[in-house]
Amino acid sequence: MKKIVVNSISGLFVFILSLQTYAQHVVADSLYINRELQTNVYTEFGKEFFANRSYMYSAIPLSYSELNMNYQSDRKDAYLVQDGDGLDAFSVNTFSYQRLKGNKVIWGGASYKNQKQKNMMWNENMDRHILGPYVVGDSIGGTMKQDIYHFSGGIAKEWRKFTLGAEVTYTAKSGYREVDPRPKNTVSDLKVHLGITYNVFKDYEIGVYTHLNKYSQNSSLKFVNLLGKPIAYHLTGLGSYNYYFSSAVDMTNLYEGFGYDVGGTIAKNKGKDFVIQGAFGKFQVDKGIGSSPAKDMSKLETKKYTVSAVKYIDFEQHRLGAKVSYLLSESRGTEYFYSKVEKLETKIAEKELYKFVRSDIYTSIFYQYSTALSRFTVTPLFGVEQTDEKRRDTQVKQRFTYIHLGIEVDYLRSINTSSTISLKPYFKVRNLKETTERLKEFHYSPAMNQWVKQDYMINSANYFNCGLVVRYDFKVQNLPNIFVQTQFEQVKYNVNETNNFVSATLGVTF
Amino acid sequence: MKFRQIYLAVLLTVMSLTVSSCLSDDNATELTQNAVVSMTFKVDDVKEIKELEVEFTEVNTGMKTIEKAENTPYFSVALPVGSYRMSSEGIGILEDGEEVILGSKNEMLDITSQVTNVNIKLTVKQFTDDFIFEELFYTGFQTNEGKSYQTGRYFKIVNNTDRVLYADGLLIAQSDFMTTRDNKETPFILDEAFVCQSVMMLPGNGTDYPVEPGDFIVIADNAQNHNLPNVAGPDLTKADFEFPTLDGPKVQPDNPSVPNVDVIYTKMNFGMFVMHDRGYTGYIIARFPDGESVDSWLSEHKYDYSYLTGSGKEQSFSRYKIPNNWILDGVNNSIPDKLERLVTSAGIDSGFTYCATSDGDKGRYGKSVRRKGLGQNEFGREVYKDTNNSSVDFVPESRASLLDGIIHN
Structure with missing residues (x-):
């Protein structure tokens, strides 16, 4: 594997040098300039600092729009069982960013994606990263077909001292399967982002922002076969499930979520010198079962703290940057207890039984060298990620500490007056620094025990990830600029499993 | 000035590299809030209860707790708050010294307060030669x-x-x-x-x-x-x-x-x-x-x-x-x-x-x-x-x- 990597890097550098030699006498064209501005370092390296939407005002110095079609295919040998072993997706995407008169910018986008999430088990829902452990699952599972619609629109305006930015995004999803077990999930996800900055002194500014999020997922699980069905569990994490409601006749669930983030920024020169940002967020998703009326089953409350900073330094054709970001996220699950001792079913207790804590710190630096015809960027990164998951009633826990190392290269090159090429190879390594676990085998479902063990094996594995994104833009007379992009990525685990990802995009920019 | 800025940026990066994990490895056993269940066992026509085994199944989590006692019709157990199905088996001694097997029907019991008192009726099991x-x-x-x-x-x-x-x-x-x-x-x-x-x-x-x-x-x-x-x-x-x-x-x-x-x-x-x-x-x-x-x-x-x-x-x-x-x-x-x-x-x-x-x-x-x-x-x-x-x-x-x-x- 190392030999392949070395050969690939060597080949890449030879190719880059050959382009350099070929294009020495070519004059920079508007196509290259536009691509360079669209992918500037502030939107690429510093993208998390646009959480304050007022910074969208100075994100890109020109107007542009893009329409593209994308196909991607992910094949995994190493995977978490609930996420399935593959994904095939086709999408149509459009995005536009327009600078208007009166110190105003507007932006917006729309997309439609049709995808198949393959061979999921122990998960009949969508958005597992939001619902946490409280999904419905069974040992049969299958491939889920999903349709995803996304719309967004925003506006930012600058006055003498103030800049205001606002954006609304809406995502609608549906997921279903046409063989038993037959889930049907409908997701609605609305987000509102507001941000403001104020120029306090010279080009120093302070800012505040907020995000509001309203989320809901309606899900049902039906079985058409009249002779019987497999057991469907209301899972509660780490091999446990809700004993009271599992295998219920009515497997209709409603997940309702609401959350917010608030943050503050201190920046200089509209974030092009440095930005320091801190934010606090809270999100709660409640799970109910049945209808008329629905019964509370659980709630998952997540608190998130982030602190990040970035600094840019320019001298001549060189640009240097450094970024550090810290995230602490704590999710606590509370489950409701019911009783049938009395004639009517009553809720008798609620207990906080589940906890998931994540702590990440990432640092990266970048170096960029620009000429009239090319731009070369290299970004090494380093991170420490730690997760800790436990249940209080069963005393089951698992904890992982990872070291992440990586390097990304971005080379943008004008080939001639009507074409540009960009190459982005990247390499990342995840190394497990330490792990502790106290997993148990429960008697009621050997398949569930097997699932927990399988996921633990993947979570405690090291991997090497390498990939390459190649994009080619070209002008055709009297037509919008056309581009083709392809991506290949391979993740190789030290348990002799390999995942492969490919993607192809065809689009136009204008 | 530029060199100072470069130095500060590098210093920031190096400092962050030395930060290790912030999560402490919490191995402490975290028990949920427990309540005490005090049980009194009664059985007709039996002189004394020699041994008892009581099984509690919490109906929301499915967790089972088994407690045993000897030579007493009273004992207590600490259980987390919840709704339980309780069953008992035991051995009793009749007046003439004969040992008999005892059992109780499944009781449903809510444990919501600090102390719960339960009276359980045991029945002598009947066996026939048939x-x-x-x-x-x-x-x-x-x-x-x-x-x-x-x-x-x-x-x-x-x-x-x-x-x-x-x-x-x-x-x-x-x-x-x-x-x-x-x-x-x-x-x-x-x-x-x-x-x-x-x-x-x-x-x-x-x-x-x-x-x-x-x-x-x-x-x-x-x-x-x-x-x-x-x-x-x-x-x-x-x-x-x-x-x-x-x-x-x-x-x-x-x-x-x-x-x-x-x-x-x-x-x-x-x-x-x-x-x-x-x-x-x-x-x-x-x-x-x-x-x-x-x-x-x-x-x-x-x-x-x-x-x-x-x-x-x-x-x-x-x-x-x-x-x-x-x-x-x-x-x-x-x-x-x-x-x-x-x-x-x-x-x-x-x-x-x-x-x-x-x-x-x-x-x-x-x-x-x-x-x-x-x-x-x-x-x-x-x-x-x-x-x-x-x-x-x-x-x-x-x-x-x-x-x-x-x-x-």
Whole structure:
């Protein structure tokens, strides 16, 4: 594997040098300039600092729009069982960013994606990263077909001292399967982002922002076969499930979520010198079962703290940057207890039984060298990620500490007056620094025990990830600029499993 | 200035590189809030309680806690707040020093406060020197096309004694109450009698059907060969008795070589005795005592009961009951996470067994509940476990034994 990597890097550098030699006498064209501005370092390296939407005002110095079609295919040998072993997706995407008169910018986008999430088990829902452990699952599972619609629109305006930015995004999803077990999930996800900055002194500014999020997922699980069905569990994490409601006749669930983030920024020169940002967020998703009326089953409350900073330094054709970001996220699950001792079913207790804590710190630096015809960027990164998951009633826990190392290269090159090429190879390594676990085998479902063990094996594995994104833009007379992009990525685990990802995009920019 | 900026940026990066994880490895045991349950056990006609084992199952998490005590009818246990199903087994000592096995019915108990006091009534388990259930097969089969095949079911009853017994006049009854729904029927009667939805009686004059020690008899719903091209069922043509439906729209063929039982009572139409295919009911074997007949039973053991539905409406029913002291053996069946109560007295069966692990479980087809064997005695006869607790006496989800044919050793 190392030999392949070395050969690939060597080949890449030879190719880059050959382009350099070929294009020495070519004059920079508007196509290259536009691509360079669209992918500037502030939107690429510093993208998390646009959480304050007022910074969208100075994100890109020109107007542009893009329409593209994308196909991607992910094949995994190493995977978490609930996420399935593959994904095939086709999408149509459009995005536009327009600078208007009166110190105003507007932006917006729309997309439609049709995808198949393959061979999921122990998960009949969508958005597992939001619902946490409280999904419905069974040992049969299958491939889920999903349709995803996304719309967004925003506006930012600058006055003498103030800049205001606002954006609304809406995502609608549906997921279903046409063989038993037959889930049907409908997701609605609305987000509102507001941000403001104020120029306090010279080009120093302070800012505040907020995000509001309203989320809901309606899900049902039906079985058409009249002779019987497999057991469907209301899972509660780490091999446990809700004993009271599992295998219920009515497997209709409603997940309702609401959350917010608030943050503050201190920046200089509209974030092009440095930005320091801190934010606090809270999100709660409640799970109910049945209808008329629905019964509370659980709630998952997540608190998130982030602190990040970035600094840019320019001298001549060189640009240097450094970024550090810290995230602490704590999710606590509370489950409701019911009783049938009395004639009517009553809720008798609620207990906080589940906890998931994540702590990440990432640092990266970048170096960029620009000429009239090319731009070369290299970004090494380093991170420490730690997760800790436990249940209080069963005393089951698992904890992982990872070291992440990586390097990304971005080379943008004008080939001639009507074409540009960009190459982005990247390499990342995840190394497990330490792990502790106290997993148990429960008697009621050997398949569930097997699932927990399988996921633990993947979570405690090291991997090497390498990939390459190649994009080619070209002008055709009297037509919008056309581009083709392809991506290949391979993740190789030290348990002799390999995942492969490919993607192809065809689009136009204008 | 620029060099200072570069230095600061590098310093920032180096500092962050030295930051290690912020999560402490918390190995402390985190117990949820516990409450104390103080139990007082009472049993009639027993001098003292020698030992007790109490099992608590929390119905929301499924977690089991087992506590033991010796030589005391009082003890306490700390349990997390929740709703529990509680069952007890023990050994008591009578006035004459004889040891007896004790059991209690499944109690449902909410533990919500710091201290909960519970009084539990234990019952002396009754054992008779007579037939017992060896196997109950009630789930039926699926055809190769995935369709339901709801016949080929049977009871297998064994002579677990060392003497010849006669099957003449044996009663087999199915409960009217379900183990998966506790309607809190009144008047409560399970400590005295078994409430029936259907009762069959084996024919004979008293000595027509002898059964050797260790041998068994098969009572099939339909004594036909159910091993068909599209159904892998048992061949029950050599069953000892059968109870086919001979009337109504679902008439079954009658095997002329196999005696029919007499369905002496059923709540169903057309004289049917139909075993619940998911196993939500209990079954008993009984005998009329001397002087009792079908007619006298029907005239003297009617049982009227009622209960309130969730909306407050009263439902009333009229059935028949079999007194517990007539009962030779009983088995409660249910689904593990749906059990709400037992449908027999705890003295007859203080546990339950099962073929399905969920409502509609397709895995139940072709499965039965089979009594555990303890090995052979000095006479070479297979001895079966019988503690009047189906939870430990039976192997749930077993392969139906007669799929290999009816073979008497």
